[in-house]
Amino acid sequence: MRHVYLVTHAEAQHHVDGVVGGWYDSELTARGHLQAGRIAEVLANRIGRRAVEVHSSDLRRASQTAECIARRFAVEVQTDARLRERSNGEADGRPQAWLAERRVPLPEYGDRLGHHDGPAGAETRLALVERLYPAFDDILARPVDHQIVVSHGSASSYLIAAWIGMPMMSTDRVFFPLASGSITTLLRNDTHHSHQVVALNETQHLAEL
Template sequence: MRTVHVVTHPEATHHVEGVVGGWHDSRLTPAGVRAAVSIARTLRARVPDGAEVELFSSDLRRTRRTAEEVADVFGVRPVLDRRLREKSYGQAGGRPQEWLDRRFVPPPAVGERMDHDEGVEGAETRAELARRVYAAMDDILRRPCAHQIVVTHGGSLTFVVASWIRMPIESAGYVGFRAPSGSITTLREDDFYHNRQVVSLGETCPLDESRHLDESSPLDSARR
């Protein structure tokens, strides 16, 4: 039996400053650090004592700080992987959210969505984001470990889950798995049929103070 615990980092400075996240290297706020501690304790309570645990994290500061709290309770060292980063918003990263909102070109309802140009110079397409997250997850899942923890971002979570259920990238143009900041998504594969389950999506911990994102916004991944 394999269980993958996917953590979306809690509140970071770009959330409270109202600027675009993406590859902008923001830090956790004090509330975000407290939430990271709560996440780590929750994971420690869920993983059996003595179980083998591996920890992987995006290399941005907000995810790396979250992973440090998890690493501390499990006594492991996080493997940093830039492929687990949030979507890059190019020149919009670190700018006011309103700057991106005025320029953002939403994808069409039908037609090409994965390679769609969103109108911001240097921004990744969904296809580019998906390919790197899928590649990171392929490498993680090649490792025979019963409990793996992946610390990433809200926008990247969609493709972590899509890769888990082996959705072809070319079919992922309409997929969106939404989870709040500071949440845990649990994925499990049984060792008989090798079926892959999405056990829970975006659970928040009791002490998490970071669940503030407007999930109704089409640009909410830019805030993660």
């Protein structure tokens, strides 16, 4: 059976500073490094000595989380820019209040995937899913039964949608709130070929950190 562990990167500096993330390349905080170590411990206990791959967004907050995990398994991180969070264009790295003043609200109906939030250079949600789905397909095509994918909150939400077979154009309303440092476990059951979400947004390993 295929096991995929989606990891949302640990606490990053932009969280603490209150600035927009997206493609702003912030690093993990000291607390974030501790969280990454705890994530690695949890996954090592679950996977044991089985062969595993670690895939990651190339942004530092994700790749630093992934590197901590990969060291535990003595493997290399395989980075892919397609696993990045959605870009907020010129808003990335600016205060959250700056973005809030300029954001064009997402409509309840209409072309929600193609909606542009306002900041110059920002990605639409359609552009996000159009790069995430093929990236995940490439990961799943590899002949390894245990894979760890480190990405970002919104991006990982769409990876879950891809896992359960939701067509790209049907993702305009789907969203799974995922906390920083969380683990979501996906399982392919080889008996009836189902794609299961067996644990969503696990965060108990972060207690007291």
